[in-house]
Amino acid sequence: MKNKFDVLIIGAGPIGIACALECKKRGWSYCVIEKGALTNSLFNYPKNMTFFSTSEKLEIDDIPFISNNPKPNRDEALEYYRRVVTSNELNIKLYEKVLSINKTEGIFNISTSKSNYTSQRVIIATGFYDIPNLIGVPGEELPKVTHYYKEAHNYALQNVIVVGASNSSVDAALEIWRKGGHVTMVVRGDNIGERVKYWVRPDIMNRIKEGSIKAYFNSEITKIDVNTVNIKTPYGSEILDNDYVVALTGYLPDFEFLKNSNITLSTDGKSIPNYNPETMESNIPGLYLAGVICGGTETHKWFIENSRIHAKLIATHIETKEKTI
Template sequence: MIVEKEVIIIGAGPIGIACALACKKRGIDYVVLEKGTLTNSLYNYPLNMRFFSTSEKLEIDTIPFISNNPKPNRDEALEYYRRVVTSNQLNINLYEKVIDVIKEENFLITSEKQRYNAKKVIISTGFYDLPKLLNVPGEELPKVSHYYKEAHPYILQKTIVVGASNSAVDAALEIWRKGGDVTMVVRGKAIGERVKYWVRPDIINRIEEGSIKAFFNSEITSIKEKEVIIKTPNGTKTLVNDFVVALTGYQPNFKFLQKLGITLSEEKNRPIYNAETMESNVAGMYLAGVICGGDETHKWFIENSRIHADLIAEHISKSL
């Protein structure tokens, strides 16, 4: 049996939820399909993660987000988006991965559980599912992770943290404070400029005092069971090692977008879309949220892409 819908929204992150709210407000018959849990990316953030944004900038559809802190944490955000979904009785199917989308007169969407026919499709799939790999021998070893949840597994262990972004800096500081032996390997010459302003001085001071070791202008060339080989400006070094936490960033699923017929620019893999309506080069298929930036995953985030939902829903409501 094929389920008929006016709109299918792929992805139940904050922007996917905002799109659902915007559709419901305009009486559009929609369903959200999410391959994981609600706000799957936020759920997989580190347990103690704190947002750079204040709570009001994370709000969607003017629904108040009340936080006990100047900068809300992961758990507060999860609670907020849960409440938005349940109190508004949004139509969201979790743990239902979309396998294929075929454009005919309408769109035929095939998931792991169901088939749908829809007039419009909104893609709001984020970028957190595909890590940017180091592409070095040994990266497949169990000691290597591209995600960081909490410090406890790394206590009393020699841990290399790769990267100098917010996630890498947060992980390095937390592991060190919980009793881990931390070494950072950074491709650039310094800690990233976009690191949270209240955290950046902390990591710089810990490095300068020697509490956390750091190799700048350096990169891993090989990972072994008990060692890691790195290339530095002073030559190759072999470091005794128990764990590698490679936090080198994430990227949208470009293959999925291309499979759907969406054109990507040669520069930065930016998908082609109309900035006034968010409609892609595929008629009736819209893009929302961070995926609009291609490789520039720092360009769009919750606070500045919330507007995509109303732009899309308004354009759809006029064309149904």
């Protein structure tokens, strides 16, 4: 029957692709549904981004990932995962958003923006890059504020505030400064993040030390206006001239989607979804979680390199359950 599958996978990122490969190897009927482009999160990464990991740690299903340098960049990763999909002829539907998942009499009914599907099992591998972790201050909705960074050219000669001190914030601050932007960093903590790439951290600290990039530590934005930004510092409040705010304060999984799918979340403030780490099965039998979505608000916990194993764990558990039926 059309649109009826053994396994339906939500999300065509690296982990969703890995799940599809496991299904294909076992001869299961499957379909991957993705609301955006193939590897949509990677596609929306900054154009010049370099991964922290080496290429072999980003490989899936032991398919070699050859890059020009030990640490691949965004474009190389996009090409690698695209070739994995096309060479294996994986069944993926793009630009189709999953609206709801409901289970009735042991079968999952999945409604999307384009169609309806039924499946015996569902894997959610949707990542966390679509919902920005907002600052929550007046003016955050202004057009000059963005929570995503693509490239530096449009910030040349502009007064730019970069919020945060993570890898993405540091990369953006350095790139914008090198393209002629006047960069100020506003950081809630007392230093640049410890998880910043080891070859980049000395660079940003030296730029701050020499005064090329201004940094306010233990500080936060309190208000954003068209031409200025108010910040609170340990030494009092300041008003800075400003053209753009690049607020790279992190992203969150779609918790509402998980809750609407009847997956329970922890109540400790981390909103970690309920799943068995040995099988990746959630509190709903037959509904699995894979990839970074498993970390709740702890989005630094899971990456491509340490969550690739989720695909095999899920496939092995499905096989085991089938043998016991």
